[in-house]
Amino acid sequence: xxxxxxxxxxxxxxxAHSISQAAAEPKSSAGRDLYTQYCSSCHGLNLQGGNAKxxxxxxxxxxxxxxxxxxxxxxxxxxxxxxxxEKTLTDLQITQILDxxxxxxxxxxxxxxxxxxxxxxxxxxxxxxxxASGLEVPWSIDFPDSRSVLITERPGRLxxxxxxxxxxxxxxxxxxxxxEGQGGLMDVAINPEYAQNGWIYLAYSHALEKSGQKRPPAxxxxxxxxxxxxxxTDQQVIYEAPHDTYRxxxxxxxxxxxxxxDGTLYFGIGDRGIMxxxxxxxxxxxxxxxxxxxxxxxxxxxxxxxxxxxxTIYTYGNRNPQGLAxxxxxxxxxxxxxxxxxxxxxxxxxxxVNYGWPVITYGKNYNGTIISELExxxxxxxxxxxxxxxxxxxxxxxxxxxxFKKWKNHLLVGAxxxxxxxxxxxxxxxxxxxxxxxxxxGRVRDVACGPDGAIYVVLNSPDIVLRLTxxxx
Ligand code: HEC
Numbered sequence: 001x002x003x004x005x006x007x008x009x010x011x012x013x014x015x016a017h018s019i020s021q022a023a024a025e026p027k028s029s030a031g032r033d034l035y036t037q038y039c040s041s042c043h044g045l046n047l048q049g050g051n052a053k054x055x056x057x058x059x060x061x062x063x064x065x066x067x068x069x070x071x072x073x074x075x076x077x078x079x080x081x082x083x084x085x086e087k088t089l090t091d092l093q094i095t096q097i098l099d100x101x102x103x104x105x106x107x108x109x110x111x112x113x114x115x116x117x118x119x120x121x122x123x124x125x126x127x128x129x130x131x132a133s134g135l136e137v138p139w140s141i142d143f144p145d146s147r148s149v150l151i152t153e154r155p156g157r158l159x160x161x162x163x164x165x166x167x168x169x170x171x172x173x174x175x176x177x178x179x180e181g182q183g184g185l186m187d188v189a190i191n192p193e194y195a196q197n198g199w200i201y202l203a204y205s206h207a208l209e210k211s212g213q214k215r216p217p218a219x220x221x222x223x224x225x226x227x228x229x230x231x232x233t234d235q236q237v238i239y240e241a242p243h244d245t246y247r248x249x250x251x252x253x254x255x256x257x258x259x260x261x262d263g264t265l266y267f268g269i270g271d272r273g274i275m276x277x278x279x280x281x282x283x284x285x286x287x288x289x290x291x292x293x294x295x296x297x298x299x300x301x302x303x304x305x306x307x308x309x310x311x312t313i314y315t316y317g318n319r320n321p322q323g324l325a326x327x328x329x330x331x332x333x334x335x336x337x338x339x340x341x342x343x344x345x346x347x348x349x350x351x352x353v354n355y356g357w358p359v360i361t362y363g364k365n366y367n368g369t370i371i372s373e374l375e376x377x378x379x380x381x382x383x384x385x386x387x388x389x390x391x392x393x394x395x396x397x398x399x400x401x402x403x404f405k406k407w408k409n410h411l412l413v414g415a416x417x418x419x420x421x422x423x424x425x426x427x428x429x430x431x432x433x434x435x436x437x438x439x440x441x442g443r444v445r446d447v448a449c450g451p452d453g454a455i456y457v458v459l460n461s462p463d464i465v466l467r468l469t470x471x472x473x
Contacts, residue, residue, distance in 0.1 A: 031100025034093050038085065047104055052082065056105045058112035059440050062389070063417040069101075070094050077389060113440070115466065121423070121437045123406045124470040128441075131456065131467035132166045135159065138458045138465060140187045140256075140395070140446050144194055149450075151458070151465060154184035158202070158232070172231040178207040178218045181250025189257035189265075191224070191293060198226040199293070201238065203255040203267060208246050217246035219284065220255045220269045222295075238295035239267065239312070241284040249273035251320075252285070252338075256395075258324040261331055264290050264298050266314060266349075268321025268335065275358040278317050281309035286357065288321060288335065288349055290314035302352030317355040317380065318347075323396025327426075329409055334384075336393040336413060344390040345383035346413070348429055356380035385424065385431045392417035395446030399423075401453025404470060412455060414444035421447055421457055441466065 036045070042052040053059070062072050073094050076084030085094065119126040132138075137154040144150060149161040156177040157170035177185045183205030191199035206221035222239040225232045252270025259265045271278045271286035278286025281303065289312040292298055303309035323336035333349040343361050360374045376382055387393065395414040399407040411424040421438040424431050438444070442459030450456050455468040 030093075031096035031098070031103075034089070034097050035100055038089065039097065042082075047101075055101050056108065056110055058105065058110045061418060061440060063392075064419075066098060068417060069098055072389075073097070075389070079388075115441050115462070115464070116438075118471070119438060119468070122435060124404065126437070127469050127471050128438075129467050129469075130464050131164070132159075132161055132465040133463070134166065135463045135465070137184070137460055138445060138463055139185065140189075141448050141456050141458050141465060142188050142190045143448075143451050144190050144200065146451050149456075150188050150190070150200065152185045152188045152202070154186070155179045156185045156204075158185065158188065160227075160230070167230070169230065171227055174225075174232045175202065175204060175206075175223055175235065177204040178216070180205075180218075183218060183250055183253050186220075186253065186255045187257045187267075189259065192259050192261075199224045200227060201257050201265070203257055205253050206240070208243055215248045217243075217248050218250075218253075219246045219272075220253045220267070222257065222267055224293075236295070238293075239289065239291055241269070242310075245283050245285070247272040247274065247285070254321050256321065256324040258326055258333070259293070260290075260326060260333070264292055266290050266324055266333060268318060268324060268337075270320035270338075271318075271357065275319070278319060278357045279354070279359065281306060281313065281316070284310055284312070286316060286318050287313050288315040288318055288324075288333075290351075314351055315349050315353050315355060317357045317359070319357040319361075322394045323413065325396045325398055325411070327409065328398050328400050334396065334398075334411065336396050338392060339386070339388075339390050344387040344393045344415075346385040346393070346411075346424070346431070347381065347383050350381070353381045354379060355383075384426075384429060385434075387415075390417070391415035391420065391422075392443075394444055395448065395458065397448045399453075399455070400449050401451075403453030404449075404455065412447040412449070414447040414457065416443040416445065416460070419443055421455075438466075438468070 043055050044050040047056045048054055074086050076082045117128050135153055139152045139154045141151050147163055151159045156179050158174045159170055160167045185204045187203040189201045201224045203222050205218045207216040207218040209216055219241040223235050224238050225235040249272050251273045254268040254270050257265055257267045266288055268288045269285050277283045290301055291312050297311045301311055303313050304311045318337055320338040321335055322338055325334050335347045335349050337345050360377050360380050361372050392415050393413055394416050397412050399410045411426055413422040419440045420436045421444055423435045423437050425433040442462050445460050446458035448456045457466040
């Protein structure tokens with residue numbers, strides 16, 4: 001008897017439900033009901049937040065694209081208490097919730113908070129100024145001398161800032177880049193002896209233009225040149241991969257360049273989307289490379305005697321390196337790379353070492369399936385630190401100089417997806433502490449400590465460069 005009674009109630013409730021649905025505005029009503037049922041207990045009945053943040057404040061701490069929001073709902077953020085809805089909701093239902101959130105956002109005319117002008121951290125209160133604006137997908141920043149700053153824009157422009165003023169004209173005659181997917185003009189790096197020799201290095205995606213090919217294959221290429229009369233001159237190709245290794249994929253190019261004190265330089269090339277190739281010695285992708293500053297191969301590179309190996313390879317098993325920096329005190333090479341879903345890594349790079357991708361990883365495929373059961377294996381290095389879910393680590397630099405004295409040799413780590421700059425305190429190759437010092441001001445493409453000791457943050461959306469300096473206390 002009791003059973004029959006409850007069933008009757010369920011039927012009535014379902015009926016009422018479908019009637020109310022028919023009466024409400026057509027598009028988002030399904031999403032609103034799902035939101036109320038599954039999300040409102042934490043994110044607020046009226047979308048205002050509560051046990052968790054509001055989802056209509058235009059602040060997406062963990063990724064603002066539709067794809068990322070869907071992913072965060074599907075797989076959750078377990079370490080923060082955001083449940084995974086993979087088993088409860090279908091992809092369609094999650095999309096309906098998202099449509100509802102987007103409609104509410106525009107209904108309430110929510111605007112994204114602007115650039116903060118101050119930050120509070122444990123050690124410093126910080127002034128934030130917009131150092132450069134009017135850029136398009138700025139990618140990298142470096143400092144030829146105390147007055148000038150160079151900034152790359154991914155579509156293929158090199159921009160000069162002199163005494164804080166951005167020149168409206170890009171540097172003329174820079175190399176033609178393949179501006180597609182994740183490719184374009186990427187890193188700019190100033191030779192440490194720039195004052196004597198004027199060399200500036202650029203990394204970009206270089207396409208092989210063969211006639212009749214719709215989708216030319218491409219690979220990361222490094223050139224150096226000088227700037228005279230606002231024009232790129234004296235160009236020399238410093239690294240070009242064998243042409244049969246060029247790929248038609250448009251992702252995972254790498255690429256940062258960093259100079260070692262011993263006269264060599266390092267740069268990374270991502271796996272170009274073909275993960276197994278990171279373990280192959282005869283291919284340049286999925287590796288960190290080491291070359292002399294003129295492009296020749298150092299005799300003491302780890303694989304010069306291995307006949308099938310490319311002699312420039314320094315490390316392998318690297319998925320998509322996005323940050324490289326030399327520790328100011330130890331001279332060691334540090335690296336960040338993008339993992340798949342989860343498993344962004346901070347690594348200490350040692351010659352000849354296998355960093356394991358894709359044999360070992362802390363990440364999963366973006367569709368949630370397993371890449372590898374293994375998180376560790378003998379003969380493969382473990383990261384010093386990793387981020388799950390992945391924050392989309394990007395530029396990397398150590399703090400130097402007197403301006404942020406308490407942060408001397410601390411590591412700055414930028415992140416695209418989580419829109420943040422993390423500060424890592426590292427001792428004896430271990431991370432003692434992580435503090436997020438900038439959050440939600442935009443996607444962080446690069447971070448750099450300038451010659452003045454200030455922290456420069458290269459942002460995408462908005463496409464600006466911030467300059468951070470400590471406030472006098
Ligand atoms: C048990 C509580 C809980 C429930 C229920 C819940 N969430 Fe969350 N959610 C969280 C927490 C905690 C976070 C982490 C951020 C914070 O503290 O607000 C989060 C974060 C998120 C984020 C990332 C936000 C950002 O800024 O990038 C999304 C997207 C999200 N939730 C969507 C949903 C959706 C959609 C539902 C319903 C299907 C849902 N959540 C249900 C607790 C919850």
